[in-house]
Amino acid sequence: MKKIMLSLILIGMYLSLWAQYAGTRTLTVTFPNETPNQVCYLYLPTNVNQNGVLEITITGSFDYELNTGVLKKRITFMKQTSGYFNASYEVLAAVNPLAEKWHIGDFDPENNRIPIYHLTSTGNRLSIKVDAQMLWSEGMTAFMQNLTVSNPETLNHGKSRQYKSIMQDRVGIGTLNPAERLSVNGNIRAKEVKVEMANWPDYVFKKDYALPSLDEVDKYIQSHGHLPGMPTAQEAVANGVELGEMNRKLLEKVEELTLHLIEKDKFEKQMVLKIEELGAELKALKNKTN
Template sequence: MTWVIASNAQTNTFPPMGNAGIGTVDPKAKLSFNNLNDGSDGPDGITWYSPDPLHYGIHRTEGAWTQPNYQQLRLVWDTGIILNPGTLYGKSYVDIQGAGLRVTSGNIGIGTINPLSKFHVQADANTSGAPANSQVLIGGTTNPEKRLSLAYNTSSNYAELQSQAYTGSYTAIILNPNGGNVGIGTNNPSAKLAVEGNIKAREIKVESTVWPDYVFDKDYQLPTLKEIEKHIQEKGHLPGIPSAKEVKENGIELGEMNAKLLQKIEELTLHLIEKDKQLNKVNAVNNEYGKRLQDLESKINLLLVK
């Protein structure tokens, strides 16, 4: 027996088997509502809150079903929606098609019921096919394409951004919370920025508080060339410049080394200026001796002629 109930010029049908219709006598699904193009443009749907039916439930918005602004299907609630697939979580997905997913307010949490920011991912355990402790993975996991992983390494207590290939090798950017150091290609940055490899830049600016203009001060003790020669013979490098062994073990401070090199250039310039003065004096003496020699040759020639 099929029950057909007419109320307010609408017809409902509740058959014991088959499809049930609310606002329609021709339901096309197990539960069907009146057609969108039936001339009733007001909002309607399912509610669990009679005083304000559009505040809590599932309904379509009001308006005619015409292009380009079709009505929306809205889910309105106070406490939230829980999707729990149970033991079949490996085969259960929420597939959002069309224009995608949009969240206009509030926070999104993945792996947490209390998201603390606009997008909060909590994933301490390793995800199959992803780098250890991966929290955000962009790219393929089953093909050799490049992929990008944002993770927090719980064992080493640092955050890392990994650019990883399918082969398993990766180059990571490490953010160490202990001191705020950043490492590229190394997971143990000992400085604000530590790079394991080469750096290529169009321009590098190094700020230095010490610059060797003091070399030109009148009271500066300029080392003599003899002293420099002795130091080179004993140490094998210039005074004030680290040895090859020291550089290999400790590296160099770029700003400090530039200052040291400039100091040596300025010292060399002073030595060149002094040597130029000495050379000019020698040339002046030689010129004087040359004139005297010419006068003497002239006198000798005159005596020989007589």
């Protein structure tokens, strides 16, 4: 019981530390009418240690959030005057119509700023509320007072929109243990997926390519239970398949099969000609006999 009480006290002390060093500030910015695809930047002070949580809320009016919509994003990061360490992001609220018109980007450590994108040409006045909770009390007042927002500027096609950037080495959606740069535990729907490739199998059509005979392929299948150069069912289930590499291998097999079909077609045409010749000879022989 004493251990439980001690744990609760420690947790309470920890939470109180975070709650104690908090601040709020509201800024406003107005974008020009009929001008979509613009950006302004929320600049953070550079001379203050920034270890904690920022919650950035944007809306057309905090008095009429239900009508204008609201977008809120939490940024947990560690940045000291000596350098940048890490950051993570979470969208807490996205309510239309504002959520369709604006986007809060990720923290840009090189310029010490957070981009806010205006995607449409309407709803031009924006209120930005910044709630901060810092690990240390020193600098909290200076941090809040020195927050600034830049004037809007138009994004041209040469500039990239940092709608979402990932600072971590690996990202998981639906999984806590991503094994790749991006791991998704679920379905993905897209209009197009482009995979960069090298060593595309045009080499199959080169004269020096060692095309395996059908007898060799048959013996391999009888011995291994799958096509040469292809993963087994067990390997595919355990490790998945790489789309680019699998497409390359499948095209290689299609091209090999095409060469075999071409050879078979040539052979069949020769057989047809031979049969026609034999038929003509047989007919001539019958005519002589009669």
